[in-house]
Amino acid sequence: xxxxxxxxxxxxxxxxxxxxxxxLIDRPNGMAENAAEAFHDYVYLRDNPAGVHRELWFxxxxxxxxxxxxxxxxxxxxxxxxxARDVALTRRGxxxxxxxxx
Amino acid sequence: MTDLLETTALGLDGPAVERHGGFxxxxxxxxxxxxxxxxxxxxxxAPFGLTLPGPGGWVQGGGIAAFWTGPGQxxxxxxxxxxxxxxxxxxxxxxxxxxTEQTDGWIxxxxxxxxxxxAITGLVEKLVNVDTGRICPGFATRTGxxxxxxxxxxxxxxxxxxxxxxxxxxTLWHALTHAAARIQEGSA
Numbered sequence: 499x500x501x502x503x504x505x506x507x508x509x510x511x512x513x514x515x516x517x518x519x520x521x522l523i524d525r526p527n528g529m530a531e532n533a534a535e536a537f538h539d540y541v542y543l544r545d546n547p548a549g550v551h552r553e554l555w556f557x558x559x560x561x562x563x564x565x566x567x568x569x570x571x572x573x574x575x576x577x578x579x580x581x582a583r584d585v586a587l588t589r590r591g592x593x594x595x596x597x598x599x600x
Numbered sequence: 601m602t603d604l605l606e607t608t609a610l611g612l613d614g615p616a617v618e619r620h621g622g623f624x625x626x627x628x629x630x631x632x633x634x635x636x637x638x639x640x641x642x643x644x645x646a647p648f649g650l651t652l653p654g655p656g657g658w659v660q661g662g663g664i665a666a667f668w669t670g671p672g673q674x675x676x677x678x679x680x681x682x683x684x685x686x687x688x689x690x691x692x693x694x695x696x697x698x699x700t701e702q703t704d705g706w707i708x709x710x711x712x713x714x715x716x717x718x719a720i721t722g723l724v725e726k727l728v729n730v731d732t733g734r735i736c737p738g739f740a741t742r743t744g745x746x747x748x749x750x751x752x753x754x755x756x757x758x759x760x761x762x763x764x765x766x767x768x769x770x771t772l773w774h775a776l777t778h779a780a781a782r783i784q785e786g787s788a
Contacts, residue, residue: 505655505671506741510729513744559744561655561670583671 501555501567502579513559519544520552520566523586548572554582609707609769616773620780622715623723627773628761632681633702634690638672645694647676658740658753667740667753675702675751707769709762709776710755717757719783724760726779728752746775 499511526536549572555565564582569575608629610616615627636647644652648662652674658667665677678686687701713719721732728743730752740753748771751763764772 507656507734508731512729559749560742561668561673562742563670581671 499574499576501565501576503557503560503563503565504579504581504584505563506557506561509557509560513557514555514565515558517554517556517564520554520582520585522554523566523582550577555579609766610773611770618777620777621783622713622719623780623783624712624714625773625776625780626710626712627769628679628708628710630680630682631703631708632678632684632686633706633708633763634676634678634687635669635698635700635702636666636674636676636690636694637698637700639696639698642672642696645697647690647693653738653740656734656739656741658738658755660755667751669742669751705766706763707766707772709764709772711760711762711776711780713758713760720754720758720760722783723779724752726783727762727775746771748772748775 500508501511501514503509524540526533526540528537530536549570550568551571552566552568555567557563557565565579566582566585567579568577570577607613608615608627610627615629617624617626619625636645636652638644646652647666648664650659650661650664650666652666653659653668655668658665663678665679666674667677669675676690682703686703687699691699711720711723713723721735724730724732724735728745728750730741730743735752735754737754737756740751742749742751744750745752745762745764748764748768750772751761753761753763755761762772762776
């Protein structure tokens with residue numbers, strides 16, 4: 499299986515380690531009112547889709563970056579890969595812009 | 601005072617050099633290494649006038665060389681600088697970046713081909729699982745070699761460097777010399 503690394507091109511999946519659902523980057527705020535409930539859901543509850551799934555892969559024997567890989571769990575087809583850092587920073591930027599408007 | 605004997609990473613008195621088939625494999629014991637990482641929102645520095653390479657790149661100039669190791673991260677090489685404080689020099693040249701001494705963590709093996717550039721490609725095919733079409737002069741990447749994490753650098757058409765963990769120097773040397781020797785047997 500080859501993973502299309504956004505910076506390095508196609509790389510063998512053997513160089514990567516798999517973590518799991520990409521929603522793990524949405525860590526809840528530990529200081530919020532409902533933190534215990536939010537962390538229960540964050541730690542234990544996962545969707546298990548048969549089909550397109552976004553998941554975190556770590557390029558351990560490579561540039562050590564975290565990727566969000568979109569994969570079809572029924573065919574193992576890799577539909578795309580992006581740097582998790584870019585996804586997180588884009589989301590944070592969108593949140594802070596939204597906060598500024600409010 | 602205790603008398604200490606200098607030994608190389610392979611436990612010898614001096615750097616190892618062996619010829620296997622069409623290759624000379626030598627231990628580069630004098631290479632200084634220091635990692636360079638940008639701080640948040642930092643701009644790319646130009647240590648000693650060297651423009652740092654992008655992903656998958658290796659460049660040399662001004663007596664040093666550098667290769668890309670990750671977003672905003674590079675490894676900087678100083679040939680012949682292992683005995684001096686190269687990390688200190690690099691930090692002085694790039695005061696806004698994070699610099700970490702790496703020399704003693706790694707071992708560099710230089711592989712020279714006496715049978716042309718194609719022989720290097722043939723050796724790379726045996727050693728690492730990277731698209732050999734991309735391993736042109738000026739290419740560097742981190743990848744796996746016999747379950748070890750290594751940097752592979754194509755310094756020129758006929759020169760390849762493999763930098764691996766110093767604690768696994770013997771295992772890496774074994775892997776490189778056997779692969780080179782088998783190419784000799786296969787082509788004979």
